Amino acid sequence: MAHFLTRVLKELCESFLRVLLLLIVVVFRSCQVFCLRVLRAERRKDVSGETVLITGASRGIGRCLALEFAKHGACTIILWGRDEEKLSSVKKEVEEIGKTVCHFYRCDVGDREQVYRTMQKVQENVGKITILVNNAGVVHGGALLETKDDNIEDTLRVNTLSHFWTTKSVLPSMLSNGRGHVVGIASTLGLFALPGVSDYVTSKFSVVGFYESLAAELRAQGRRDVGVTCVCPGHTTTDMFKDLTTQSFSLTPQQVAEQTVDAVKNNQRRVILPRIMHFTWILNSWLPGSWMRTVLYVTGAMKDMENFCAKR
Numbered sequence: 001m002a003h004f005l006t007r008v009l010k011e012l013c014e015s016f017l018r019v020l021l022l023l024i025v026v027v028f029r030s031c032q033v034f035c036l037r038v039l040r041a042e043r044r045k046d047v048s049g050e051t052v053l054i055t056g057a058s059r060g061i062g063r064c065l066a067l068e069f070a071k072h073g074a075c076t077i078i079l080w081g082r083d084e085e086k087l088s089s090v091k092k093e094v095e096e097i098g099k100t101v102c103h104f105y106r107c108d109v110g111d112r113e114q115v116y117r118t119m120q121k122v123q124e125n126v127g128k129i130t131i132l133v134n135n136a137g138v139v140h141g142g143a144l145l146e147t148k149d150d151n152i153e154d155t156l157r158v159n160t161l162s163h164f165w166t167t168k169s170v171l172p173s174m175l176s177n178g179r180g181h182v183v184g185i186a187s188t189l190g191l192f193a194l195p196g197v198s199d200y201v202t203s204k205f206s207v208v209g210f211y212e213s214l215a216a217e218l219r220a221q222g223r224r225d226v227g228v229t230c231v232c233p234g235h236t237t238t239d240m241f242k243d244l245t246t247q248s249f250s251l252t253p254q255q256v257a258e259q260t261v262d263a264v265k266n267n268q269r270r271v272i273l274p275r276i277m278h279f280t281w282i283l284n285s286w287l288p289g290s291w292m293r294t295v296l297y298v299t300g301a302m303k304d305m306e307n308f309c310a311k312r
């Protein structure tokens with residue numbers, strides 16, 4: 001009994017100290033972000049002369065990203081996807097906005113050779129890419145033991161490996177021109193897990209790791225001329241998670257697109273949306289696992305994902 005009480009007391013003290021430290025970090029970080037915003041206001045990147053390639057641009061967040069870059073005056077936009085009819089209609093929408101020239105290419109980003117071939121074609125026909133947005137993604141869903149091996153491989157190929165192939169194709173020209181930006185659309189499920197989508201969660205944790213590594217490599221080489229942004233949105237109202245019952249704190253694809261373009265202009269390293277999700281990340285990485293589990297049960301998030309998987 002005494003042993004148990006000592007353990008509980010120790011855990012409580014530890015949690016209290018962590019929360020205290022956390023508050024200090026939050027205050028310090030807020031001041032830092034405020035100062036950086038003020039300083040960066042002068043140095044916001046102008047995207048008007050840029051050639052932007054967006055994967056998964058036939059619908060959802062990718063489509064909104066294309067329209068948002070066009071609104072900000074991007075000079076050329078290249079759309080990638082597999083559904084040519086939808087890509088062609090997004091191309092029309094983009095060109096209606098103004099002066100942006102838009103092209104689309106059919107490419108399955110889960111196929112490495114196709115990515116390399118299509119990227120070569122794009123660079124020969126259109127020119128060098130200055131902003132790459134890795135957005136394409138899939139979700140299959142299901143408990144680990146019920147998930148088909150093929151689906152697991154597909155998720156990792158489309159959601160994670162594709163970022164390697166596209167980035168390896170455009171980085172050399174970005175480095176030699178001394179100008180470029182690589183953006184990855186990850187997810188809050190790259191910061192904490194919900195049950196029933198282990199392949200998706202794994203792919204998104206890996207994507208977050210990929211952008212951390214890319215930024216670290218570029219920093220180590222002293223290359224501040226090539227920016228890196230990793231965006232972690234929470235549930236967004238597109239086709240992908242339409243069976244998820246939760247609508248609390250859901251984002252629209254338009255909001256994700258606006259925040260992403262803003263982050264590119266500010267050269268922001270990581271974006272977590274909506275802002276409340278910063279707390280889930282802090283909870284998950286700083287406090288004992290039971291805290292996060294409690295939040296998930298209390299908010300009903302755990303049940304939402306179970307319902308989503310049951311419908312698939």
Ligand SMILES: NC(=O)C1=CN([C@@H]2O[C@H](COP(=O)(O)OP(=O)(O)OC[C@H]3O[C@@H](n4cnc5c(N)ncnc54)[C@H](OP(=O)(O)O)[C@@H]3O)[C@@H](O)[C@H]2O)C=CC1
Pocket residue numbers: 055056057058059060061062080081082083084086107108109110135136137138158185186187188232233234235236237238239240241253
């Ligand atoms: N919806 C959400 O709640 C959230 C989504 N995200 C992430 O945002 C990104 C966009 O998702 P969202 O817009 O919601 O999803 P949608 O399902 O609406 O769109 C997915 C896009 O990816 C493309 N795509 C899928 N597989 C491939 C493939 N093999 N090759 C090429 N393109 C492919 C699709 O194009 P086509 O069918 O033409 O091939 C489509 O344009 C994804 O990475 C997703 O993981 C992140 C957080 C939350």
Ligand SMILES: CC1=C(/C=C/C(C)=C/C=C/C(C)=C/C=O)C(C)(C)CCC1
Pocket residue numbers: 186187188189233234235236241244246248249280295296299301304
């Ligand atoms: C954890 C958590 C929540 C739910 C989060 C959910 C349900 C996220 C879903 C993300 C998805 C589907 C990402 C796709 O890539 C709430 C209720 C906002 C409250 C705060 C804690």
